[in-house]
Amino acid sequence: MPEIKIAKAKPRVRKTTHKISPADLLRKHSPIKNGLKIKDEDKPLHKYSKITPKIYLGNYQGAKDSEFFKDKKIKAVLNCTKDIPNHFSNKKDIEYMRIPIDDSLKDIDINKLYEFAPAAIEFIHKHAGIQKQNIYVHCYAGRQRSAACIALYLMGKYNMTPGESCKYIMDKRPEAFHFGLSLNFEDTLKKYHKDLQKNKRK
Template sequence: MALLDRVPGDLKLYIGGLFTLRRRDALQQANITHVLSVLRLPLDRQLFSPFKHMVVEVDDVEDENLLEHFPATNRFIQEGLDGGGGVLVHCAMGKSRSAACVIAYLMQKHNITPSEALAHIRQARSICEPNDGFMAQLELYGRMNAPQSVEDSPAYQRWVYLREVELSRACGQAPEAEKIRFEDEHVAGQSADFELRCRKCRRTLATSQYLISHVPTPTINDRTEAPTPAAPSSSCAHYFLDPLSWMRPELEQGKLDGRLECPKCHTNVGKYAWQGMQCSCGGWVVPGISLSKGRIDEVKSRTSDVAEIRRPPGAIATLPSRGSAKENL
């Protein structure tokens, strides 16, 4: 009888499909003590009577939120391994949902990327292939540094907000007021390169960290190269932004689109469209919340000047990188 598909390495971690549970001799030989089921199908509870069992009820569809379960599934897997037994993670086919959960665990355990973890799992089970939505969630999980809790992460909260916007957009509605995320109320303390001020009254309306990049439509001469997201260029007539708290009175009215007024002088400074807006460069931004360059002045931020002055001579700002620990697998 063939053995179970064991993730390569020292861990007693296995991956499979639903029918793996009927291979009782193989399960006993592997000393399986914990079983993680990642599927929504009705289950025969008798299959799990000898094991500690956890169920994550999700479908194998791209818009399913599997990300919110990664911290709990990681803890369950670690608990089983710490107890000295084997852990089986399964879904219906042992291809997408179960693979995503095992990848999330390996990312947290070994500080590796989703693609590295997937390549490692495929050494044991070549059919593993999380759907595109799950892979995107794993990428986000990696950018969040695989935290013990995702709910408190601004990146996760923003992701949930964008999901709500997309759902509302699909229904032809504006998002519910309580589900709109006003970014400046959640993310603070970041340095800004420049400020956007009302040209009439000089009131600061936004700073550069709240700008949203977009992909311009390529011209005939550069269609051979894939466009990349970019900050507003000279060809863009608008600055696209995250929702900011001064926009609250307008955005919470439940309208699909409308105008934005400066809260100080009430000059029309921009517009919004929850269903999306096309920039003058040809790129689309969803949702489209914008300030018109003709009504706004771009002014270098004083905070960025202070940051430059306080930086020690010769110091170079670097971002932490996720090191590869494949040798520990």
């Protein structure tokens, strides 16, 4: 009679629940950020961060910091808010552009950023790309609206995907896109990326 081998039962392992970090929670709820690493997610916001050799991304504090503007030789500002003043608009050597949108998650603001995308991209490219000038792109916190504008620029001028552009920005500014459970302007980036893909096929 052949020997019958009985497999030993595996010991039960009690599952433990761990608190999910804000970064993991954010990645879980946002397809674009799936698998992307958010560094130092609990640190306070930086006033500004250098994204490319010519592009700075930051918040409202950087927008009124005269020493920062002087030190970094800022020659253009993309203001992605309705109400934050253009603090140095009286200076002839600094050009401003305003994109009047709220960080509301409402369709009206998501669509408005999509409509402004070509103008925002060309404004950034005019200064950072063509004239080789330093530009400051900001909203209130420097996390969503302004970061999305730079992501659109990277997609439009460097053929990045939404995920690649977001990761590139987050590597330079860890707090970028970090708010709540989602990337607020994810639909805008996806829609614009589809437009770029369609244009390539023409």
